[in-house]
Amino acid sequence: MVDGFNPDYLFVFMLAAFLGFQLIKRVSPLLHSPLMSLTNAIAAVVIVGAITITGEEGATPLAKTLGFVAVLAATINLVSGFLITDRMLKMFKRKDG
Template structure:
């Protein structure tokens, strides 16, 4: 097996396991799960910045690194916005004054 085929198998396995695990999580645990995935995405941002900033990186590596930084930052920001929205749903609303 080539490294490309192994990478495809790992991706397919991760996608399947991720789908099955998320599908079986109780709705009460979605907010902590979102926070965890935001932390993992933040690690991806750091990795993408490190790859993009290498001195001897090719133009392709820098371009892909930049795309990875933009995609990861977008994922982190939108994840925090969605988590905040989910947390606001659990807050008690103040009674309306007549």
């Protein structure tokens, strides 16, 4: 599994990229700043890789150290990313709202 290249992945990437273009094009320019912090928080899903590296059986001390820092950095991003996006969005009010 490790050696070979799986074309399925490229297929998934292609579809996700096209979907991403279509979705982002519809986002109102009003919300470009919160959009950026939201996608940044979503990208912090790399934490799943960091968790595996840190906690898997036979992890070397080096892997544990690198994984620890990666989990830390990704957690900071996802926690502050989601919270600050919501904080920004809360401020966007309608005239009579």
